[in-house]
Amino acid sequence: MSANNHELNKFPWKHVIGLALSLILTLLALWVVVSLSLPTVATLTIIVLLAICQAFIQLLMFMHINENHGRGYRILAIAFGFYIAAVVVYGSLWIMWFTV
Amino acid sequence: MIENIKSFLGSFFVTGDPMIYGADASIALASIGIVFYLTYFKKWKWLWDEWLTTVDHKKIGIMYIIAAILMLFRGGVDALLMRAQLIIPNNTFLTSQHYNEIFTTHGTIMIFFMAMPFIFGLMNIAVPLQIGARDVAFPFLNAVSFWLFFLAAMLFNISFVIGGSPDAGWTSYAPLAGLKLDPGVGENYYLIALQISGIGTLATGVNFLVTIFKMRAPGMTLFKMPMFTWSTLVTSIIVIFAFPVLTIALALMSIDRLFGAHFFTIEAGGSPMMWANLFWIWGHPEVYIVLIPVLGIFSEVISTFAHKTLFGYKAMVWSMIAISVLSFTTWLHHFFTMGNTAMVNSFFSISTMIIAIPTGVKIFNWLFTLNKGRIEFTTAMLWALAFIPNFTIGGITGVMLSLAPADYQYHNSYFLIAHFHNVLIAGTVFGVFAGLHYWWPKMFGHILNERLGKWAFWVFMISYNICFLPMYFIGLMGMTRRMYTFPSGLGWEPLNLIITLGAFGMGVGFLIMVWMIVYSAKYGKRDTTGDPWNGRTLEWATSSPAPEYNFAHIPQVETVDAFAHMKEKGTADSIYKAPFQAIHMPNDSGIPFILSVFFFIAGFGLVFEWYWMAIPGAIGIVVCMILRSFKDHDDHHHIPAEEVEQTERAAGRLS
Numbered sequence: 155m156s157a158n159n160h161e162l163n164k165f166p167w168k169h170v171i172g173l174a175l176s177l178i179l180t181l182l183a184l185w186v187v188v189s190l191s192l193p194t195v196a197t198l199t200i201i202v203l204l205a206i207c208q209a210f211i212q213l214l215m216f217m218h219i220n221e222n223h224g225r226g227y228r229i230l231a232i233a234f235g236f237y238i239a240a241v242v243v244y245g246s247l248w249i250m251w252f253t254v
Numbered sequence: 255m256i257e258n259i260k261s262f263l264g265s266f267f268v269t270g271d272p273m274i275y276g277a278d279a280s281i282a283l284a285s286i287g288i289v290f291y292l293t294y295f296k297k298w299k300w301l302w303d304e305w306l307t308t309v310d311h312k313k314i315g316i317m318y319i320i321a322a323i324l325m326l327f328r329g330g331v332d333a334l335l336m337r338a339q340l341i342i343p344n345n346t347f348l349t350s351q352h353y354n355e356i357f358t359t360h361g362t363i364m365i366f367f368m369a370m371p372f373i374f375g376l377m378n379i380a381v382p383l384q385i386g387a388r389d390v391a392f393p394f395l396n397a398v399s400f401w402l403f404f405l406a407a408m409l410f411n412i413s414f415v416i417g418g419s420p421d422a423g424w425t426s427y428a429p430l431a432g433l434k435l436d437p438g439v440g441e442n443y444y445l446i447a448l449q450i451s452g453i454g455t456l457a458t459g460v461n462f463l464v465t466i467f468k469m470r471a472p473g474m475t476l477f478k479m480p481m482f483t484w485s486t487l488v489t490s491i492i493v494i495f496a497f498p499v500l501t502i503a504l505a506l507m508s509i510d511r512l513f514g515a516h517f518f519t520i521e522a523g524g525s526p527m528m529w530a531n532l533f534w535i536w537g538h539p540e541v542y543i544v545l546i547p548v549l550g551i552f553s554e555v556i557s558t559f560a561h562k563t564l565f566g567y568k569a570m571v572w573s574m575i576a577i578s579v580l581s582f583t584t585w586l587h588h589f590f591t592m593g594n595t596a597m598v599n600s601f602f603s604i605s606t607m608i609i610a611i612p613t614g615v616k617i618f619n620w621l622f623t624l625n626k627g628r629i630e631f632t633t634a635m636l637w638a639l640a641f642i643p644n645f646t647i648g649g650i651t652g653v654m655l656s657l658a659p660a661d662y663q664y665h666n667s668y669f670l671i672a673h674f675h676n677v678l679i680a681g682t683v684f685g686v687f688a689g690l691h692y693w694w695p696k697m698f699g700h701i702l703n704e705r706l707g708k709w710a711f712w713v714f715m716i717s718y719n720i721c722f723l724p725m726y727f728i729g730l731m732g733m734t735r736r737m738y739t740f741p742s743g744l745g746w747e748p749l750n751l752i753i754t755l756g757a758f759g760m761g762v763g764f765l766i767m768v769w770m771i772v773y774s775a776k777y778g779k780r781d782t783t784g785d786p787w788n789g790r791t792l793e794w795a796t797s798s799p800a801p802e803y804n805f806a807h808i809p810q811v812e813t814v815d816a817f818a819h820m821k822e823k824g825t826a827d828s829i830y831k832a833p834f835q836a837i838h839m840p841n842d843s844g845i846p847f848i849l850s851v852f853f854f855i856a857g858f859g860l861v862f863e864w865y866w867m868a869i870p871g872a873i874g875i876v877v878c879m880i881l882r883s884f885k886d887h888d889d890h891h892h893i894p895a896e897e898v899e900q901t902e903r904a905a906g907r908l909s
Contacts, residue, residue: 249598250525
C-alpha cells in the first residue's frame with residue numbers, strides 16, 4: 155500500500171510526456187496534410203507511420219503494456235484489438251472496392 | 255438594430271408552429287416550477303450535496319433511470335405524433351419537414367438517450383452489489399459519464415425549440431446530412447450531442463470492465479459471477495471496441511460540416527458511402543450493446559422466479575462471448591442494397607445467419623430453466639416471459655431480412671420497421687421494465703404495486719403487438735419507412751389506423767406505469783428484509799435500499815448463486831455481524847457536473863459555430879481536467895465503525 159501511495163504522489167511525468175507527444179504527432183499529421191502538398195501516396199505513408207508511432211506511445215505511456223502482471227488478459231485484449239482493426243480496415247476496403 | 259435582433263431571434267428560436275409555442279410555454283413553466291420548488295423548500299443545497307456531486311453508483315443509477323424515463327416520454331411523444339399524422343391518408347397534421355425532424359429525434363433519443371442510459375442505470379445499481387463491491391472501480395469517472403450523457407441529452411433536446419431539430423434520420427446518412435443538402439444547425443446538434451454522450455459511454459465501458467475484473471468479492475471467479483454481471487462484462491468489451499468508430503465517424507462529419515472538409519462529399523474525392531459503412535461498423539455492435547445486458551436481466555429474473563439455478567450457465571456465457579465476437583462481422587446487412595458485390599453480400603448474409611445461433615441457444619436455455627421450475631408470476635417475470643415469444647418473432651424476421659436477395663424487397667419498408675421494433679421493444683424495453691420491477695426494492699426500499707404493474711404490462715404488451723404486427727403486412731404491401739403521408743386507394747388505411755391505435759395503447763400502458771410508480775412511492779409495500787424475491791445473488795444479501803457502503807463486511811463467495819448458497823448454509827448473516835470496521839469510501843466531487851456543463855457550453859457554441867462561446871467552454875473543460883489530475887489524492891474518507899453499526903441497526907439488521 156505504501157509503495158502504491160508513493161507511486162500516486164509522484165508527479166505523473168510519464169502521462170504528461172505521453173500527452174505532449176500525442177498532441178505533437180497529431181498536429182504533425184495535420185500539418186503534413188494541410189500545409190505540404192506531397193503526392194497522395196507519400197502523404198498517406200507519412201500519416202500512417204505517425205499513427206503507428208502514436209499507437210505505441212499510448213500503449214506504453216497510458217496503457218501499462220510493459221507491466222508484468224495480468225499478461226494473459228493483456229495479450230487477449232491486444233489480440234482482440236487486432237482482430238477488430240483487421241475486420242474494420244479489410245472489411246471496409248473490400249466493401250468499398252465495389253468489384254470482385 | 256432592432257430589425258437585426260428580430261431576425262436573429264427569428265432564426266434562433268423555432269417559430270411558426272403552434273405546437274412548438276405550446277412546447278416553449280410548457281418548458282418555461284416547468285423550469286419556473288422547478289426553480290420555485292427548490293427555492294421555496296430550500297432544496298438547492300440538498301440537490302447539490304446529495305445528487306449533483308454524488309459518486310455513489312446507486313444514486314448515479316437512479317439518476318440514469320429517471321433521465322431515461324423522461325427521454326422515453328419524449329421519444330414516445332414523437333412516436334405518437336408520427337402515428338397521429340399517419341392515422342388517415344393525406345393528413346396535414348404535420349408538414350413533411352416537421353415529420354422528418356420527429357422521426358430523427360425519435361430514433362436518436364430512443365437509442366442514445368433512453369435505451370443506453372436505462373441499461374447503464376441498471377448496471378450501476380446492480381453490478382457492484384452483485385459482485386460484492388463497495389462501488390465501481392472509478393467512481394469519479396462514473397459521475398463524469400452520467401453528467402456527460404445528461405447534458406448531451408439536454409443539448410440534443412433543446413434543438414426542437416432553439417435552432418431546429420436534425421432531420422436526416424437517426425442514421426444521418428451522407429450526403430443527405432451534409433452541409434449542401436442540409437444547411438442549418440440541426441445536424442450539428444446530432445453530431446455534437448452524440449459525440450459528448452459517446453465520450454461518457456466509452457468511459458462507462460472502461461469503468462465496468464475494470465470493476466468486474468478487479469473488484470469481485472473473494473472467491474468469485476469469473477465463472478461464479480451472476481449472469482447480469484457477465485452480460486455487463488461482455489457489453490463493456492463491445493462498447494470499448496465499437497464506440498471509437500462512432501467517435502471517428504462523428505468527428506469526420508463534424509469537420510465536414512463545420513470546417514468545410516470533404517470526407518463524405520463525392521465532388522471533392524470523399525465517399526458518402528463510407529459514412530454508412532462507419533456508422534454501421536459501430537451500429538451493429540450497438541444493437542448488441544442494448545441487447546446483451548437485458549439478456550442478463552432476463553436470466554436473473556427467470557432463474558429467480560422459477561426458483562431454480564439457471565440452466566446451462568456455461569452455454570449462456572459462451573453464447574454471449576460468441577455474439578460479441580460475431581457482432582463485429584455483420585454490419586453490412588444494414589446496406590445490402592448499396593451496390594456491393596455478390597461476394598460481399600453473401601459473406602455478410604451468412605455471418606448474420608450465424609449470429610442467430612448463439613441467440614437461439616439462449617432462448618432454449620431460458621425455456622429449460624422454466625422447465626419443472628416453481629414459476630411465480632410477478633410483474634418482472636411477466637415481462638421476462640413475454641420477451642421470449644415476442645423477441646423470437648423479431649429474431650425470425652431478422653433471419654428473413656438477412657437473406658440478401660430477399661432484403662431487396664424488404665429494405666426500408668415497414669417490414670424492417672416492424673422487425674427492429676420487435677427486437678428492440680420486446681428485447682430492450684421489456685428487459686429494462688423487468689429489471690426496473692426486479693431491482694426497484696433495492697433502489698428505494700419498497701416494492702412496486704403488482705396489480706398496477708400487471709395492468710401496465712398487459713395493456714402495453716397487447717398494444718405493442720397491435721402496433722407492430724400489422725407493420726409487417728403493410729411493409730409487404732409496399733409502404734416504405736419515413737413517408738410523412740400516404741395517398742388513399744392503396745388499401746393501407748385499415749392497417750395504418752390499427753397501428754396508430756396500438757401506438758396510443760402503448761402510451762396508455764406507459765401512463766399506468768407512471769401512475770404505478772407514484773402510487774407505490776406512497777402506498778408500496780416496504781421491503782424490510784432486503785430480500786423480497788427470495789433472490790439468488792449477492793445484491794439481495796444487503797438491506798433495501800442498500801447502505802452507502804453496500805456491505806458491512808465483504809461477502810465470501812463459494813458458488814454460483816452465492817446468496818442462495820449462503821441461505822442454505824445459514825451463513826447469510828455473515829455480512830452484517832458485529833464487530834464492524836471503518837469502511838473506505840470515495841469522496842463526492844462537483845467537478846464531473848461542472849466539467850459537463852463546460853462540455854454543454856462548448857457543444858452549444860460549436861452547434862451554432864459561435865467560437866467566442868466554444869473556445870471558453872473548451873478551456874473550461876481542460877481546466878477541470880487539470881484540476882482533477884493534479885490535485886493531491888485526498889479523494890477518499892472512512893466511514894467509522896460506529897456509523898456502520900448505527901446504519902445496520904437502523905436497517906433492522908442487528909437486534
